[in-house]
Amino acid sequence: MTGPVVVGIDDFEHSEHLITVAAREAEQRGSALWLAHAYHGFAPVTQGVPPDYTPEEIVRDLATSQLTALVPEIRARHSGLHVETAVVTGPAAPALAVLADTASLLVVGGRGRGGLAGQLLGSVALRTLARAHCPVLVVRGVSEQATGRVMLGVDVDDPATGPEVVGFAFEEAALRNAGLYAFHAWEDPSILYTYGSQAFRAEQRTEALKRCHDALAEALAPWQKKYPEVSVTSEVLTGVPTKLLVESTQLVDLVVIGARARHDGEDGMRVGAIAHTVLHHAACPVAVVPDR
Incomplete structure (x- = not known):
């Protein structure tokens, strides 16, 4: 088996086509598919919240549940495909690049969000390319x-x-x-x-x-x-x-x-x-x- 195909999912709501492409690439290679999401845990600023409270666990658990919910449908469409999930903290580009260090392919979305920017390459994709060691497929x-x-x-x-x-x-x-x-x-x-x-x-x-x-x-x-x-x-x-x-x-x-x-x-x-x-x-x- 070759290194996994890692797909970076930023926008869960519009990720179906991205995941379909990544799953097909993994299936063709006979490799595993890793669903990855990078999150940020921000310190709260609400008055009265304990100073030692951090929302990181909440954000991480939400991202984990969203990734996990995608797995059954992927396996139903691609029987035999080994699917794993990976939730990492930090800015998306460096986090994805590190995660995909041993990957055979890193798959990322290729559009910005909204208006004219939606027709152009997103900043996460560009920053990921600037850090990745493996081939990157921009969808x-x-x-x-x-x-x-x-x-x-x-x-x-x-x-x-x-x-x-x-x-x-x-x-x-x-x-x-x-x-x-x-x-x-x-x-x-x-x-x-x-x-x-x-x-x-x-x-x-x-x-x-x-x-x-x-x-x-x-x-x-x-x-x-x-x-x-x-x-x-x-x-x-x-x-x-x-x-x-x-x-x-x-x-x-x-x-x-x-x-x-x-x-x-x-x-x-x-x-x-x-x-x-x-x-x-x-x-x-x-x-x-x-x-x-």
Whole structure:
């Protein structure tokens, strides 16, 4: 059995889709599912309350009962799935990151609360990414209509898209019996040229595209051998990476992107500008995988 799938539940009232996604991931991996909730115990300010009184036990017991109430329904839908609950104290992001230290996957909700903020990535998800050591699945979108496709965004010039990231995408595609679509977005620098001949620019463009094609094929080759059952489509597209990635998330079940693991004595990963934009605007779940 692999490490557990840990799902961080912040909003009990709107957690059904989040839990469904996490349970499916655990079931596919043959791992346990941990339902986690981080709570705060605040000192009371009511006049006349004994100074040694703290509501922490009340808050903890309420959270425990809410998590426990979810278990029977999950087991009914996913027979054989081992489900545990974990109530931890403290700010959600660091608490979840510590709890998921040995997890194979950490699943978090991907929306803020209310209005325009509800369409964007919540602060808990961003803070969790900044602290997590394992892959983090940010659940966005609500469609249950499977497309049978996993998308992998590969920056052939960025070491953050290393073997851990590519391997995770292939594993997800295999677990889902889905195809894998991998692409590299190349931004044509010739549009910035104000000198030189058209022939020169065309030759440079052809050489650059060939280099990208070769680098992409090289990155995918060892994983295609390991997962021969996964149907792979790959291509190099010309355009702005963020625009291409966000638009493509409407056509797939999952997008996988990489992030640099921190090596400066701090926990978590560094989420770059492209990943940050995709996380805010994707129409499907986004898996962010730290490259070691």
